[in-house]
Structure formats: C-alpha cells, structure tokens
Amino acid sequence: MTRSRLLPLAGFALTAVALFAVAPAVLSDFRLSLLARYLCFAIVAVGIALAWGRGGMLTLGQGLFFGLGGYAMAMHLKLADAGPDGLPDFMLLYGTGGELPWWWEPFRSPVFALAAVLVLPMTLAALIGFLVFRRRVRGAYFAILSQALAAAFALLLIGQQATTGGTNGLTNFQGFFGFALADPLNKRMVYFVIAAALLAVLLITRQLFHSRYGELLVAVRDSEERVRFLGYDPALVKLAAYTVSAGMAGLAGALFVPAVGIISPALIGIVPSIQFVIGAAIGGRASLAGAALGAIAVAWAQTTLSEEFPAAWTYFQAGLFIAVIAFLPGGLASLRHHLTRRRTRATRPRPPTGTPAAEGAPA
Amino acid sequence: MTVLIGQSFTGISIGAVLLLIALGLSLTFGQMGVINMAHGEFIMSGAYTTYVLQQHLTDAGTSLLLALPAAFAVAGTLGIVLERTLIRRLYTRPLDTLLVTWGVSLLLQQLARDIFGAPNVQTSTPGWLTGRITLFGGEHPVTLSHARLFILTLAVAAVVALTLTLRLTPLGRRIRAVVQHRELAEASGIATARVDRTTFFIGSGLAGVAGVALTLVGPIGPTMGTNIIIDAFLVVVVGGIGRLRGAVVAAFALGVLQALVEYSTTVSLAKVTVLIAIVAFLQWRPQGISTVRTRSLA
Numbered sequence: 001m002t003r004s005r006l007l008p009l010a011g012f013a014l015t016a017v018a019l020f021a022v023a024p025a026v027l028s029d030f031r032l033s034l035l036a037r038y039l040c041f042a043i044v045a046v047g048i049a050l051a052w053g054r055g056g057m058l059t060l061g062q063g064l065f066f067g068l069g070g071y072a073m074a075m076h077l078k079l080a081d082a083g084p085d086g087l088p089d090f091m092l093l094y095g096t097g098g099e100l101p102w103w104w105e106p107f108r109s110p111v112f113a114l115a116a117v118l119v120l121p122m123t124l125a126a127l128i129g130f131l132v133f134r135r136r137v138r139g140a141y142f143a144i145l146s147q148a149l150a151a152a153f154a155l156l157l158i159g160q161q162a163t164t165g166g167t168n169g170l171t172n173f174q175g176f177f178g179f180a181l182a183d184p185l186n187k188r189m190v191y192f193v194i195a196a197a198l199l200a201v202l203l204i205t206r207q208l209f210h211s212r213y214g215e216l217l218v219a220v221r222d223s224e225e226r227v228r229f230l231g232y233d234p235a236l237v238k239l240a241a242y243t244v245s246a247g248m249a250g251l252a253g254a255l256f257v258p259a260v261g262i263i264s265p266a267l268i269g270i271v272p273s274i275q276f277v278i279g280a281a282i283g284g285r286a287s288l289a290g291a292a293l294g295a296i297a298v299a300w301a302q303t304t305l306s307e308e309f310p311a312a313w314t315y316f317q318a319g320l321f322i323a324v325i326a327f328l329p330g331g332l333a334s335l336r337h338h339l340t341r342r343r344t345r346a347t348r349p350r351p352p353t354g355t356p357a358a359e360g361a362p363a
Numbered sequence: 364m365t366v367l368i369g370q371s372f373t374g375i376s377i378g379a380v381l382l383l384i385a386l387g388l389s390l391t392f393g394q395m396g397v398i399n400m401a402h403g404e405f406i407m408s409g410a411y412t413t414y415v416l417q418q419h420l421t422d423a424g425t426s427l428l429l430a431l432p433a434a435f436a437v438a439g440t441l442g443i444v445l446e447r448t449l450i451r452r453l454y455t456r457p458l459d460t461l462l463v464t465w466g467v468s469l470l471l472q473q474l475a476r477d478i479f480g481a482p483n484v485q486t487s488t489p490g491w492l493t494g495r496i497t498l499f500g501g502e503h504p505v506t507l508s509h510a511r512l513f514i515l516t517l518a519v520a521a522v523v524a525l526t527l528t529l530r531l532t533p534l535g536r537r538i539r540a541v542v543q544h545r546e547l548a549e550a551s552g553i554a555t556a557r558v559d560r561t562t563f564f565i566g567s568g569l570a571g572v573a574g575v576a577l578t579l580v581g582p583i584g585p586t587m588g589t590n591i592i593i594d595a596f597l598v599v600v601v602g603g604i605g606r607l608r609g610a611v612v613a614a615f616a617l618g619v620l621q622a623l624v625e626y627s628t629t630v631s632l633a634k635v636t637v638l639i640a641i642v643a644f645l646q647w648r649p650q651g652i653s654t655v656r657t658r659s660l661a
Contacts, residue, residue, distance in 0.1 A: 058458045131642055135649040140398040140457055144596040145642065151593055152635045159631030270589060274465060281462060311477060318469035325463045326449060329456070 008206065011289060015202070019195040029184045036191040036259040038299040039198050043252035045280040045295035046201050046288060047245030052277070053286035054209065055241040056221030057138070061146035062249045062276045064153045065121035067268030069250030071157075072120055073257045074170035075104060076113030081174045084108075089172070090165050101163045110177060117254040118247050125246030126239060133235040133242075138224070147270060154269035169264020176258045187259075194255045198292070201248055205288055208244070217241055249276075275302075278317070282324050284333025294331060369505040370626045371619055372498065376511040378618025379518040382611060383576050384591050385598035386521055387569030389610040392599055394542050394562045396457050397450055400464040402595065403588025404471035405441055405567045409434035409574020410583040411479060417486050424489035427575065434571035441471075442567025446560055468588060475585040483582035492579065510579040517576050521569060522611060528565075529607070538562055601641055603651020612652050617641075 023035060044062055051057045078088035087100060106112045128149065132142060157164045164170075179186040208214050219227050220234045227234050257263050266272070276295070283294015298317070306313040324331060328338075388402050399405075413430040420426040445467060453460045492513055498505040529535035537558050540548040549555045577587070598617060602609030617637060625633035 056458075058461065128642070131646060135646055137645055137649050140392075140396075140461055141600055141645075143458065143461060144398070144593070144600055145645075148593050148597055148638055148641075152631075152638045155631040155634050159629050270593070277462070311473060314469060314473040318466045318473070321469075322449070322463050322466035325459050325466070326452060329459060 012199075012202070012206075016199055019199070020192070023195075024188065024191070029187060032191050033187055033259060034300075034303060035296075036194045037256065038296040039191075039194045040252040040256040040259060041276065041279060041295045041299045042292040043194075043198050043201050043255070044249045044276045045283070045291040046198075046205050047248030047252075048277055048280040049285060049288055049291035050205055050208065050217075050248075051241050051245035052280065053284075053291065054214065054217050054221060055238055057238060057242055058140075058143040058277070059146045059242070059245065060143050060270075060277060061148070061150035061273050062245070063268035063270075063273035064146075064150040065125060065246040065249035066253035066256070066272075066276075067150075067153060067157070067263065067265075068121045068124065068253065069117045070253030070257050070263035070268070071164070071170065072107065072113055072116040072250075073254035074173070074263045075107040076110060077173040077176065077257065078170055079104065079108045080110070080177075088170075090168070090170070091162070104163070114254075117250050121246040121250030121253075122243050125243045129239040129242040130235075133238045136235075147273065150268065150273045151270050154265040157265045157268075165264070167265060169262055169267070170257075171262040171264070173258065173261055181258060181261070190255075190258045194259060197251060197255055201251070202288055202292065205248075209288070213237070213240070278321055280331075282320060282331055284331030286330065287333035290331050290333025294333075365505060366626070367623075368498075370622045372505055372507055374619030374622030375615060376507065376515060376618070377621055378615035379511070379515040380573075380576065380580065381594055381598050381618050382518045382614035383514065383521060383573040384570070385595040385602070385610055385614055386518075386525065386607075387566035387573070388595050389599045389602060389604070389607065390525070390569070391563055391566035393604040393606070394538060395450075395454065395559055396604075397454070398457065398461040398464070398596070399442075399445070399450070399566075400461055400592065401441075401445060401468040401471060401588075402464075402567070402570050403590075403592035404468045404475075405438040405570035405588075406574040406577065406591065407471070407475060407583070407585070407588045408438050408441055409571030410578050410587065411475065411574075412437045412571065413575045413578045414479075414484055414486050414583055422489075423487045424491060427486075427489055427492075427578075430575045431572055434575045435568035436571075438571025438574065439564040439568030442563045442570075443560060445567075446563040450563070451556070451559075468592075472585045472588070479585070481585060483584035483587075485582055486578045488579055514576045514579065517572065521572060522607060525565075525569075526607060534558075534561060597638075597641055599651075601644060601651055603648075603653045606653045609651055609653035 019039075024032060027035060044066060048059065048062060051059050075088075079086075082088050091100075107116070128146075132145060137145065157169075158167050160166070173181055175181060176186065176190065179189065181187065181190075208217075216227070216232060216237050220232075220237045224234045227237070253263065253268075256267075275298070279295030279298040280291040281294070282298060283292070284290020301317070302313070305316070328334060330337070384402075384406055387405075388399065391397055391399055391402075409430075412434040413427065416426040416430050416433060417423060420429070445464070449463055449467070450460055453463060488510060492509045495506045495508045496512070498507060527535075529539060537548070537553050538561075540551070540553055541555050541558050541562075545555060548558075577583075577591070581587070594617075598610060598613045601617065602611075602613035620640060621633050621637050624636045628636070
C-alpha cells in the first residue's frame with residue numbers, strides 16, 4: 001500500500017478512536033454535548049467542501065437544508081411527545097383551533113420523518129440546482145440566490161408562527177424515538193450517533209473525491225466550458241454534488257435537534273449559513289479533514305471565546321477569515337502543502353534546462 | 364381598483380429604496396465583476412453619518428441635506444480603502460472577494476457596535492418631510508408620505524446624475540469602455556486601475572446616499588446592512604450587469620410585485636413569492652433584463 005493511501009486511512013482510524021474512545025472518556029457530559037453540536041457543523045462543512053471546494057459552487061444557503069432536516073426531525077419529536085392525536089404544546093399556546101395542519105400529519109410516522117430528513121433537502125436542492133445550473137447561473141449569482149433562499153425560508157418560518165413556532169422555533173423535546181432525552185446516558189447515545197454519522201459522511205465524501213465523478217467535478221470547477229465541449233453535461237455534475245451536500249446539511253440539522261434541543265429560524269438564516277462556510281474556508285475548502293476540523297474549531301472558539309470577549313472575538317474571527325481567504329485560499333490545510341513544496345524546492349537540484357525536444361532537434 | 368393603485372404606489376416607493384441601495388452595487392459589480400458584501404455596511408455608514416451630523420447640528424433639515432454629500436464622501440472613502448487594500452488583490456477570484464468583503468462587513472458591524480452601541484438609534488425627520496400628500500381621495504385614499512416622495516426624488520436624481528456622468532463625461536466614457544472590454548480599454552491607453560478606483564468611490568458613495576435616505580424610513584443599527592444587502596443583490600441579479608437601465612426596471616418591478624403580493628398575503632410570503640418569481644425569471648433570461656453583449660462564453 002502506498003503512502004498516499006495509507007495516510008488518509010490512518011487519519012480516519014485516528015479520528016474514529018478520538019471520537020469514540022478518547023472524547024467520551026475525557027469530556028464531561030456537558031462538554032460532550034457541546035462536541036456533538038460541533039460535529040453537526042462539521043457534517044455541514046464536509047458537504048460544503050464537496051459543493052464549494054471541489055465543485056466551485058459557493059453555497060451561502062446551507063442553512064435552508066440544515067433547517068429542513070432539523071424541522072423534519074423536530075416536528076416528529078414534537079408529535080411523538082404529544083402522543084397519538086395530541087397537539088404539540090406550542091400550538092395549544094398560539095391556538096390553531098385544535099387542528100393539526102395537514103402537512104404536520106405525516107411526520108407522526110418515524111419512518112416518514114427519518115426519510116424526510118434526507119429526501120426533503122435533497123429534492124429541493126435537486127429542483128433548485130436543475131433550474132439554476134441548467135441555465136448556467138453560476139458564480140456570484142448562484143451564491144446570492146442560495147443565500148436569498150435561506151433568508152426567505154427563515155422569514156417564512158417566522159411569519160407562520162402558529163404552525164412553525166415562529167421566532168422561538170421548535171424546542172423542549174422530551175424523547176428521541178422512545179429514549180428520554182433528559183437521561184445523560186441517552187445524551188451520550190445521541191453523541192455516538194452523530195459521531196458515527198460524521199464518520200460515514202467523511203467516508204462517502206472521500207470515495208466521491210477519489211472516484212471518476214470526483215475528477216469530473218474538479219474539472220467542471222476549473223473549466224466548465226471545456227468539460228462541456230468534451231461531451232459531458234456540467235449541469236448534471238454540479239447538480240449531483242449540490243444535492244449530496246444538501247443531504248448532508250439535512251442530516252446534520254436532524255441530528256442537531258436531539259443534541260442541542262432546539263431548531264429555530266435564528267439557526268438557519270443568513271448569518272448561520274455563512275458561519276458554515278467560514279469553518280470550511282478557514283480549515284480548507286477542498287480538504288475533507290480541513291473543512292471538518294475547521295468547522296469544529298471555529299464553532300468551539302465561538303462558544304468559548306465569544307462568551308468572554310464578544311467584541312474581540314468578532315474582530316478576530318473576521319480578521320482571520322479575511323486573511324485566510326485573501327492570502328491562503330486553500331485554508332490552513334494547505335499550509336502543509338505550501339511548506340513541503342518550499343522545502344523540496346530548496347533541496348532538490350534544479351531540473352536540467354534543456355528539454356528533450358530541444359536536444360533532439362536537428363542542429 | 365384604487366387599492367391596486369395604492370399598492371402600486373407603495374411598490375414604487377419600495378422600488379425607489381431598492382434602486383438607491385442597488386445602484387452603487389450595480390455599478391461596481393458591472394464594472395469589476397466584484398460582489399461587495401460590505402455594501403450594506405457602507406449604507407450603514409451613511410446612515411450613521413446622518414445621525415452624527417444631526418447630533419451636532421440639531422436642525423434636522425440642514426443636517427439631512429448636509430448629510431447627503433458627507434455620507435457620499437464617508438462611504439466613498441471606505442470604498443476606496445477597501446478597494447486598495449483587499450479587492451485589488453482578488454480581481455481574478457470573484458467568489459473569494461465576496462467572502463472577504465463579508466468578513467469586512469463583520470468588522471464594520473462590530474466597529475459600529477463599539478462606537479454607537481448595539482441598540483438602534485433614530486434620527487428625527489425634518490418638518491418639511493413629515494406630511495403626506497393625497498393622490499386620490501374617496502373610500503380608500505391613496506396617500507404618499509413626503510419622506511417616501513423625497514426618497515423617490517433622490518433615487519431619480521441619482522439615476523439621472525449617474526447616467527449623465529456615464530454618457531457625457533470623459534470619466535464615463537472610460538468606465539463604459541472598461542465594462543465592455545477591459546483588455547482592449549487597457550490597450551487603448553486607459554488606466555483601468557485608476558478607473559476601477561474611481562468607480563468604486565462613486566459606487567460606495569451612492570451607498571452612503573442610500574443610507575441617508577434609509578434614516579427616513581427606519582431605525583439605524585449595526586445590523587441594518589445585512590437586512591438590505593440581499594434585496595439589493597437580487598435587484599442586480601435580475602437587472603443584469605453593466606447597464607443602469609436593467610437595475611432601474613428590476614428595482615421598480617420587484618418593489619411593485621412585493622407590494623402587490625404583500626397586500627393579498629403577508630410580508631414573509633411576499634418575500635418568498637418574489638424570490639420564486641426571480642428564479643423563474645432567470646430561467647427565461649439568465650443574464651438579467653439588460654446586459655452588455657459580449658462574445659464570451661460565460
């Protein structure tokens with residue numbers, strides 16, 4: 001096995017050990033639940049690494065898909081808490097006339113809800129992507145559109161307070177598929193589910209990166225027209241990456257709900273949507289480990305530093321973000337690459353100047 | 364019927380605000396292909412300029428009129444600083460420019476919070492802008508407040524001034540040349556870097572003027588930029604790049620659509636409807652309403 005194949009495998013094993021053995025043993029219940037929250041952001045970041053890092057689609061609206069997954073899960077948990085024929089508590093408060101809206105009804109079924117967590121965001125992303133990529137809307141146009149969609153979704157949720165909980169969102173969940181969420185042991189279980197999901201997402205994305213499809217995706221990013229002239233349909237290639245990344249965001253949103261206990265418009269609007277991108281950008285947009293670790297680190301720094309020094313943290317975060325994007329577009333993950341390249345350039349003797357073609361030319 | 368007309372007037376006044384906030388953006392995006400996410404914070408700087416002037420001058424009328432050139436200068440200067448320090452380095456990476464300027468907008472927001480405090484502030488409206496005029500009497504009277512009328516006038520004045528500048532002045536000729544073909548313009552002896560700087564100054568300055576106008580219709584706060592920037596971008600996306608005409612049509616069309624849908628449903632549903640309409644529109648014309656024709660594939 002070559003070094004290039006061994007290294008990611010070792011990294012993956014190391015991550016698995018850290019997530020499943022070290023973290024639960026070292027961290028308190030509170031810290032572990034915080035980590036669970038960061039891991040959800042990491043799942044979103046992996047999707048962004050796929051769509052943006054490899055596919056060149058700067059998606060500033062992952063909050064939309066995160067929210068769809070989150071609300072699908074939250075609606076089911078609310079209905080399960082209320083029992084058969086019961087209404088979620090907030091609906092009694094705002095008064096929907098004692099009726100459950102029709103679009104809430106299917107979420108009583110756990111199977112439907114779990115399927116919706118992936119199917120809803122992916123279907124919507126496929127629809128948006130189909131409409132947008134087919135007409136070659138891209139670059140900044142796509143970024144702005146995706147951001148506007150996330151903003152509109154948040155606004156829509158706020159506006160429909162009686163059926164969506166409005167600004168407060170959905171919160172106060174008692175159980176998670178029969179397990180009481182108040183029990184710390186079950187909280188740990190949720191953490192393990194999230195860690196497993198992150199590992200699965202990392203594996204899938206790595207396979208995608210190294211498949212022929214992954215090569216094609218990078219080709220589309222770097223020169224869409226050339227790929228088109230070679231006979232491929234760039235719209236379909238981009239569509240697939242965008243849809244998969246939406247599915248990941250949906251999954252993350254769904255897992256976020258039992259881990260943190262709330263989903264609300266404030267967690268999915270413009271600002272959180274860009275926060276998702278910040279983590280991936282600082283860590284390294286095209287690198288799986290970079291994006292995931294970046295998301296975790298930024299989320300961790302956000303909770304620890306912003307509580308103590310809110311103003312200084314904003315300056316620091318914005319400054320770091322600007323510096324990385326402007327001067328190190330590959331993110332911190334590319335630092336190693338920059339360093340090793342510099343070293344090899346310094347030590348290796350310069351290649352001979354005369355090229356074979358020149359030497360072979362008739363004198 | 365009068366209700367419809369009334370909503371159309373509301374739409375036009377929404378459109379005037381949209382046009383003011385999108386005008387500068389359309390200029391810079393059109394020329395440099397650069398999305399400046401800090402545009403919203405430039406608008407905020409204009410609004411705070413008005414606030415500061417009013418604190419010192421106390422008379423709302425003179426301070427408002429003085430704020431127009433002052434805000435233009437303040438926001439324009441911010442724009443030049445941003446162009447010199449960051450955007451200039453990133454011309455070949457438009458998406459990264461978008462992200463970098465978003466970082467800048469975070470910085471500026473926090474700066475505003477540190478200087479003026481997190482809560483919103485208010486400016487008082489001068490007396491000559493507090494009344495309303497009645498367009499149609501009767502059962503559903505159609506009225507238009509003086510403040511809205513002022514914004515409409517300001518928007519029209521800005522468009523006229525910008526059009527005249529682009530059409531008649533040597534600077535305008537150079538700007539149009541760079542928009543149409545950057546390399547050829549450069550080859551013809553136009554200092555494109557200097558033109559870029561000037562365009563950025565004007566575009567950002569217009570954001571400052573928009574900020575002055577916004578003080579008449581809403582509160583001034585550190586996060587005011589975030590809320591308006593998306594609407595402004597949508598105007599640019601629909602309008603198409605490189606031409607003012609598109610931005611004008613798009614601003615009023617979106618404003619009227621928003622107002623009409625809002626009347627029959629709610630504000631949030633109206634926003635969603637407008638967005639769906641935009642995606643549908645882009646199916647038909649992906650390049651926006653009007654655009655400079657080029658032979659490039661993009």
